[in-house]
Amino acid sequence: MNNRHEKIIQLVNDRGSITVNELSQVTGVSEVTIRQDLNILDRGGYVKRIHGSAVAPESDDVSSRMRTRYAVKQSLAEFAASQISEGESVFIEGGSTNALLARTLSSRSDLTIITVSHYIAHLLRDSKCEVVILGGQFQKCSESVVGPLTRYCVQQLHFHKAFIGVDGWHPETGFTGRDMLRCDVVNTVMGKATHTVALTDSSKFGLVHPYPLSMEHKFKQVITDDGLSIETREALVNENIQVELVERPR
Incomplete structure (x- = not known):
């Protein structure tokens, strides 16, 4: 996991949900790169990718x-x-x-x-x-x-x-x-x-x-x-x- 991935996880957890476009602007990389990042983080269970956005992973742990x-x-x-x-x-x-x-x-x-x-x-x-x-x-x-x-x-x-x-x-x-x-x-x-x-x-x-x-x-x-x-x-x-x-x- 690189520094950009850690920043994405933090942003998603802080906001609950964030669009690919916003992540692209904040991190300074293309939307294509962000989508690739989200695929990696989704597979790892760090975020959940939905159409055009990422949301915090669902959990019943309060x-x-x-x-x-x-x-x-x-x-x-x-x-x-x-x-x-x-x-x-x-x-x-x-x-x-x-x-x-x-x-x-x-x-x-x-x-x-x-x-x-x-x-x-x-x-x-x-x-x-x-x-x-x-x-x-x-x-x-x-x-x-x-x-x-x-x-x-x-x-x-x-x-x-x-x-x-x-x-x-x-x-x-x-x-x-x-x-x-x-x-x-x-x-x-x-x-x-x-x-x-x-x-x-x-x-x-x-x-x-x-x-x-x-x-x-x-x-x-x-x-x-x-x-x-x-x-x-x-x-x-x-x-x-x-x-x-x-x-x-x-």
Whole structure:
């Protein structure tokens, strides 16, 4: 691996996704060379090459994902935390940005946090807030619980807001996820009478994954960064979804 390859990996991890044209401009080599580089890095598992771009490799390891676009995700977490009122019960599903949200809320003693994520529960082990972790089949790769028992637990609880991590959104598919069992739990949450929030950075928009989210029940709100395209924002607003754009750290 040469210095250019290392720079490409760093750029992809920092931004979540970046086009071949941008990489060509930043590194000072041709787009043909960049495509060759991406083929090598894709085979090695360092990045994932898609049409015209490179994206960070997909992983269910939350610690690894937190390091990707960390500054952006922390800004999103802080904004989301500001939307939570005193005395509320909050469901936090899982994923890297939601983990940062939980950590941001950990000093507040006026909240109850409900989660399916053992990773998030562990982050909150010394927190001042109340923590409720749901039961179910433990999914080792994501450190979350899934399955019928988890759905039952969700149905038995009430919460004011639910923060959900998503893996993709496309105008033709809507919101999608990579894991069928986790999507099943999320769709149970979406069916409850609560304020549902998709909390994710803008790199997820334009991506398509196998399993649909919120087909019957739409998200009430999306919190993402200002890298979101105007067209995507308009499409979400046209679905009566409140869109909050958080300025990316410069």
